Amino acid sequence: MEKLFVIKIGGNVIDDAAATGHFLKGFAALAGRKILVHGGGKAATRMAARLGVQTQMVEGRRITDLPMLEVVTMVYGGLVNKNLVARLQAEGCNAIGLTGADAGSILARKREGWAVDYGYAGDIVRVNGEILLKLLETGLVPVFAPLTADDQGQLLNTNADTMASVLATALAPFYEVSLVYCFEKKGVLADPEDDESAIPHITHGKYGELKAGGVVSKGMIPKLDNAFAALEQKVAQVIICQAGALGTLSSGIALSGTRLTLS
Amino acid sequence: MEKLFVIKIGGNVIDDAAATGHFLKGFAALAGRKILVHGGGKAATRMAARLGVQTQMVEGRRITDLPMLEVVTMVYGGLVNKNLVARLQAEGCNAIGLTGADAGSILARKREGWAVDYGYAGDIVRVNGEILLKLLETGLVPVFAPLTADDQGQLLNTNADTMASVLATALAPFYEVSLVYCFEKKGVLADPEDDESAIPHITHGKYGELKAGGVVSKGMIPKLDNAFAALEQKVAQVIICQAGALGTLSSGIALSGTRLTLS
Numbered sequence: 001m002e003k004l005f006v007i008k009i010g011g012n013v014i015d016d017a018a019a020t021g022h023f024l025k026g027f028a029a030l031a032g033r034k035i036l037v038h039g040g041g042k043a044a045t046r047m048a049a050r051l052g053v054q055t056q057m058v059e060g061r062r063i064t065d066l067p068m069l070e071v072v073t074m075v076y077g078g079l080v081n082k083n084l085v086a087r088l089q090a091e092g093c094n095a096i097g098l099t100g101a102d103a104g105s106i107l108a109r110k111r112e113g114w115a116v117d118y119g120y121a122g123d124i125v126r127v128n129g130e131i132l133l134k135l136l137e138t139g140l141v142p143v144f145a146p147l148t149a150d151d152q153g154q155l156l157n158t159n160a161d162t163m164a165s166v167l168a169t170a171l172a173p174f175y176e177v178s179l180v181y182c183f184e185k186k187g188v189l190a191d192p193e194d195d196e197s198a199i200p201h202i203t204h205g206k207y208g209e210l211k212a213g214g215v216v217s218k219g220m221i222p223k224l225d226n227a228f229a230a231l232e233q234k235v236a237q238v239i240i241c242q243a244g245a246l247g248t249l250s251s252g253i254a255l256s257g258t259r260l261t262l263s
Numbered sequence: 264m265e266k267l268f269v270i271k272i273g274g275n276v277i278d279d280a281a282a283t284g285h286f287l288k289g290f291a292a293l294a295g296r297k298i299l300v301h302g303g304g305k306a307a308t309r310m311a312a313r314l315g316v317q318t319q320m321v322e323g324r325r326i327t328d329l330p331m332l333e334v335v336t337m338v339y340g341g342l343v344n345k346n347l348v349a350r351l352q353a354e355g356c357n358a359i360g361l362t363g364a365d366a367g368s369i370l371a372r373k374r375e376g377w378a379v380d381y382g383y384a385g386d387i388v389r390v391n392g393e394i395l396l397k398l399l400e401t402g403l404v405p406v407f408a409p410l411t412a413d414d415q416g417q418l419l420n421t422n423a424d425t426m427a428s429v430l431a432t433a434l435a436p437f438y439e440v441s442l443v444y445c446f447e448k449k450g451v452l453a454d455p456e457d458d459e460s461a462i463p464h465i466t467h468g469k470y471g472e473l474k475a476g477g478v479v480s481k482g483m484i485p486k487l488d489n490a491f492a493a494l495e496q497k498v499a500q501v502i503i504c505q506a507g508a509l510g511t512l513s514s515g516i517a518l519s520g521t522r523l524t525l526s
Contacts (some may be wrong), residue, residue: 047337051313071340074310078341079333082418086364087314090416096366097340101349103359103403134401138394140366147345153353155345 002031004136004175008164011039011185013243014080023182024084026246033136033175036088037096037124037144037164039079044072047079058086060219062156064119072157074146085143099153100124100148106163108148112214122148122156124163127170159206161223165230172234179235182243183224187258188224192217201259204228224257231262267296267399268440271427276301276506277343286445287330287347289509291354296399296438299351299358300407300427303343307335310342323482327382327420327499331500335420339408348406359403361389362412364418366394369426371411371419385411385419390433424486430494435497442498444486445506450521453482465483467491486522494525 002222007027013019027036041062042113045055048071064072081097083112086173088095099124100106108122135142144167146160168179187198202210207224227238242256270290276282286525290299304325319326327335329404344360351358363369363385384467407430409423424444431442450461451473465473468488473479476506479487490501505521 073345074337074341076341077345078337082336082340082362083416085362086412086418089364089367089412090414097362097364098359099345099348099351099360101345101360102357104352131401131403138397139403140394149349149352151353153346153350155349165486190344197275202440250517257412 001176002033003179004035004171004177005030005175006035006037006168006171007041007180007182007238007246008160008165009243010160010181011041011043012037012041012114012184013182014084015042019243020084020088023246024087025090026244028088028093028222029247033140035167035171036130037137037167038076038080038159039146039160040072040076041181043080045248046074047071047075048164056118058118061116061118061121061159062151063117064121066120068118069155069157073147073155077147078225081143081145081175088141093144094137094140097143097145099145100163102130103135103141105131106148106158107151108158109150110154110156120154120156120160122204123148124148124158127166128162129170129174132167132171132229145185152231161226165226168235169230169233172236174234177234178237178239179227179230180239180241180246181227182241184242186245186256187240188216188220199258199262200254203260204231204262207260227260228262229232231260237261241243265419266297267298267440268315268436268444269291269298269300269431269434270445270509271300271423272506273423273444274304274306275447277301277347277443278305282506284350286485286506286509289353289507291351291356292510295481298395298399298405298407298430298434299347300317300409300430301339301347302409302423302425303335303339305317306343307338310334310338321381322382324379324381324422325420326522327347329383329436332383332418332420336410336418337389339385342411344406344408351404351406353448357403358406359398359442360406360408362408362418363421363426366398367391368394368405369411369421370414371421372413373419375418378440379495383417386414387411387421388431392433392437395434396437401445403446425470428489431498432493435499439499439500440497441500442490442493442505443502443509445504445509447505449505449508449519450503451479451483451492459474461519462521464524467494467521467525470523490523491525494523500524
């Protein structure tokens, strides 16, 4: 089975020009099929402030009213996505910028029935694996902004971590998928105070022990729960690493960061 | 030879929600291969004003300094493009939003050596007809924002009329191409005061007569010059019509508007 990397890059990395440049070189150099999913929350918050649009977050999730939807559509779909695509093209990577609306690649629906009204937030209903397969087999590298649309043509703000994990599981029948979360830290840290304490390998069993022992920080738990859910749906491995470590992935094995597998 | 429509929709139409809705229904209903190129200048000017970015125009062309490039990247590539794509998808049209950077579809370079410094304005160097052919033959409908990039990954603001005409000529070896400019008027008017005076058919010879007789308005001349240049490069026909008249194109023959052919 051919390998596919689905790589999520967070807003903090994107916000740092030097880190982004380094990351994009690593990403472009990665051999084989790949998909990039990016955030952009920090840039959206800044642009919202410039436009007098208030940013409201509940439990780390953005409340997306109509003015905020306009901001994220501009920043994620335009500013961040098109700059990443142009820079990847200059690095020789045949990137194509997408949202879930483009090519009908990801269908979502407005989040309803939660205790908090998140506004125009989209929960993913279905991935069109067939069209993604066609784009990938044409040699294109999809670069996803965290936006989707419902079947009425309404754009929706969508969590980038979730988008990456849903794309990875949807493509698991066609490829040996590695789902990679790139962020500022070197991996899942055994000691949050020690940046060099990344745990190299966590199985599902070990994850239970780490949670029980209080080793895994609260903010990390939803990420890891998502990761193990993806593994249960046939994703081959999940890697959590620093954006700069991407170059070490070329062989398909992470030389740094934390590797998660079921067993 | 299969037919292909390359349709340009202007910023004035896009700015009118009802006109856009009507246009998108007509566009979605159009049978066969098609490409949409959109503007968005009015929305960009409004967003620039909200951000305190000054809009400067010289002879109808926007001066694109870095703050304005940020605005047009957000508005053309994000706000306008993604909303059009999502709405077309809801109409059953398998739209995919692109800039020239995406899939390396259009390479441009920064405009240099002109009397006026237009800033980050891009002149098109080359269209990648092969990748567009692949997307079209996959059943996708490219929706182009008027943005391109150079080979260094620098995004550039690009004239949408020109982009439409360059796409039409690049695809003329593969399809029988109709290039359609949709705007507010019913076509090229014999009498600018009379909206019902659209001239049904203009050949190259007749165009010379109309220019000599002062019938064609000054603003229309660059558009028509471009149109005849496209015809000389094997585009089958150019149609200038009202956005709402698109439904009448299904048979490949404009039932209203002005049709331009070489002879």
